[in-house]
Amino acid sequence: xxxxxxxxxxxxxxxxxxxxxxxxxxxxxxxxxxxxxxxxxxxxxxxxxxxxxxxxxxxxxxxxxxxxxxxxxxxxxxxxxxxxxxxxxxxxxxxxxxxxxxxxxxxxxxxxxxxxxxxxxxxxxxxxxxxxxxxxxxxxxxxxxxxxxxxxxxxxxxxxxxxxxxxxxxxxxxxxxxxxxxxxxxxxxxxxxxxxxxxxxxxxxxxxxxxxxxxxxxxxxxxxxxxxxxxxxxxxxxxxxxxxxxxxxxxxxxxxxxxxxxxxxxx
Amino acid sequence: xxxxxxxxxxxxxxxxxxxxxxxxxxxxxxxxxxxxxxxxxxxxxxxxxxxxxxxxxxxxxxxxxxxxxxxxxxxxxxxxxxxxxxxxxxxxxxxxxxxxxxxxxxxxxxxxxxxxxxxxxxxxxxxxxxxxxxxxxxxxxxxxxxxxxxxxxxxxxxxxxxxxxxxxxxxxxxxxxxxxxxxxxxxxxxxxxxxxxxxxxxxxxxxxxxxxxxxxxxxxxxxxxxxxxxxxxxxxxxxxxxxxxxxxxxxxxxxxxxxxxxxxxxxxxxxxxxxxxxxxxxxxxxxxxxx
Numbered sequence: 071x072x073x074x075x076x077x078x079x080x081x082x083x084x085x086x087x088x089x090x091x092x093x094x095x096x097x098x099x100x101x102x103x104x105x106x107x108x109x110x111x112x113x114x115x116x117x118x119x120x121x122x123x124x125x126x127x128x129x130x131x132x133x134x135x136x137x138x139x140x141x142x143x144x145x146x147x148x149x150x151x152x153x154x155x156x157x158x159x160x161x162x163x164x165x166x167x168x169x170x171x172x173x174x175x176x177x178x179x180x181x182x183x184x185x186x187x188x189x190x191x192x193x194x195x196x197x198x199x200x201x202x203x204x205x206x207x208x209x210x211x212x213x214x215x216x217x218x219x220x221x222x223x224x225x226x227x228x229x230x231x232x233x234x235x236x237x238x239x240x241x242x243x244x245x246x247x248x249x250x251x252x253x254x255x256x257x258x259x260x261x262x263x264x265x266x267x268x269x270x271x272x273x274x275x276x277x278x279x280x281x282x283x284x285x286x287x288x289x290x291x292x293x294x295x296x297x298x299x300x301x302x303x304x305x306x307x308x309x310x311x312x313x314x315x316x317x318x319x320x321x322x323x324x325x326x327x328x329x330x331x332x333x334x335x336x337x
Numbered sequence: 338x339x340x341x342x343x344x345x346x347x348x349x350x351x352x353x354x355x356x357x358x359x360x361x362x363x364x365x366x367x368x369x370x371x372x373x374x375x376x377x378x379x380x381x382x383x384x385x386x387x388x389x390x391x392x393x394x395x396x397x398x399x400x401x402x403x404x405x406x407x408x409x410x411x412x413x414x415x416x417x418x419x420x421x422x423x424x425x426x427x428x429x430x431x432x433x434x435x436x437x438x439x440x441x442x443x444x445x446x447x448x449x450x451x452x453x454x455x456x457x458x459x460x461x462x463x464x465x466x467x468x469x470x471x472x473x474x475x476x477x478x479x480x481x482x483x484x485x486x487x488x489x490x491x492x493x494x495x496x497x498x499x500x501x502x503x504x505x506x507x508x509x510x511x512x513x514x515x516x517x518x519x520x521x522x523x524x525x526x527x528x529x530x531x532x533x534x535x536x537x538x539x540x541x542x543x544x545x546x547x548x549x550x551x552x553x554x555x556x557x558x559x560x561x562x563x564x565x566x567x568x569x570x571x572x573x574x575x576x577x578x579x580x581x582x583x584x585x586x587x588x589x590x591x592x593x594x595x596x597x598x599x600x601x602x603x604x605x606x607x608x609x610x611x612x613x614x615x616x617x618x619x620x621x622x623x624x625x626x627x628x
Binding site for chain 1: 362407408409410411416417421422425426427428434435436437438439441456457458459460461462463464466467473479480481482511512513514515516518519627628
């Protein structure tokens with residue numbers, strides 16, 4: 071297990087994000103987007119072989135599929151049918167952990183995937199819609215990946231449209247407790263965070279090499295809880311880099327973070 | 338019973354203000370030939386219920402839509418549907434924005450004749466605050482509050498299948514039938530276009546019959562239109578047309594806009610449309626997507 075000295079920021083984020091799944095046990099890991107999908111796949115190949123995963127279409131796999139075009143003789147490790155209607159049976163059972171990339175994340179961990187600015191009747195920017203975020207957020211654990219950590223994503227105030235529930239006491243449904251909501255890791259191009267601060271405040275978990283606490287705070291529109299001792303995000307091992315390369319043979323990970331910077335940034 | 342009919346017959350039976358469910362998912366297995374026939378008609382003020390793609394975008398762009406019930410409208414590889422986006426940003430349509438799973442529950446409630454299905458999905462989000470018609474209720478069994486997801490009752494559903502016989506036995510041979518069985522059950526009338534019309538004995542093979550997801554009593558009409566899902570996919574027969582969707586999305590930025598797209602492609606019949614996109618052989622040659 072040799073720590074690599076040369077790796078990209080994307081690879082650092084994949085390894086950091088894969089830790090979100092390591093203690094999950096037997097749940098469906100859904101990583102939407104290249105880095106979350108590689109993170110879930112890496113966890114399934116290393117720290118948590120009990121994870122379940124789909125082919126992003128209609129089949130459950132016992133081994134994650136490599137990303138992108140595969141050779142004509144490639145045989146996916148199909149283990150069951152898992153069409154979209156059945157996904158909801160799994161979601162509502164709670165035995166799932168999704169990692170997604172919302173457009174806004176507010177101080178409560180509420181997210182927005184739907185509409186920005188203007189009025190709800192005529193938003194300035196219409197995005198995807200609420201998708202499955204409302205159900206995911208109240209049914210099972212969720213993590214987030216943010217490729218560009220800035221105050222537009224981590225914005226001041228409350229999300230323009232709340233697609234998913236967070237730790238906002240004002241919106242807490244009757245009969246529920248804030249502890250029912252389970253936001254796990256928030257992995258960005260600067261750091262790893264969670265909502266483990268006082269009263270579910272966002273908290274710094276680790277800083278990527280070359281990043282300062284000040285940089286994280288400046289790029290977050292609300293106060294980040296900073297524990298006394300903040301470690302550096304662990305470098306990928308050579309073994310992890312090899313597995314990632316095999317899972318991503320077309321190197322899609324190189325175009326996920328602007329300019330594909332190295333994992334160790336120099337000022 | 339012979340349920341075979343034409344797209345023109347289907348659209349002639351639709352009226353302004355109807356609530357229409359559309360099967361498929363994003364850019365996948367949409368009944369686009371039936372949507373195109375609506376584009377050729379005078380229909381208006383429709384309410385659409387859809388896991389939306391270009392079906393919703395095109396009908397919005399053509400001014401056919403009063404309201405959209407949606408969780409997303411997306412072409413997947415082009416995440417934001419360009420004409421739905423325009424319609425939302427100009428405030429020209431009403432919306433009922435819900436979670437993907439809530440839509441499934443609403444269709445099930447309609448299918449089962451229930452006024453609503455309780456769920457915790459939507460609690461604490463703007464799905465509830467922006468939809469005054471979705472009520473939050475007390476439970477007779479616990480002290481929690483629950484969302485009463487109302488039945489999404491459909492006047493008509495439009496679905497595209499791989500194969501069907503004249504009696505309305507419909508087969509979806511692709512890996513996922515999405516929520517199409519629930520669309521068929523939630524509607525008073527369900528019209529299914531199909532790539533291939535087959536004889537009933539086709540289904541005597543249990544492996545083929547296994548891919549039939551609702552009873553023929555839920556199918557009102559069968560409309561054979563080979564390639565009728567284009568530019569969306571109909572796996573395993575053909576993938577979605579990436580180049581066509583790119584041209585469609587680009588048209589939203591042109592001065593001629595959607596009218597330019599219609600002038601170039603729609604034509605006065607499905608035959609004319611298919612000629613404008615290279616013909617059926619070209620559609621059937623479109624590679625399936627890799628996820």
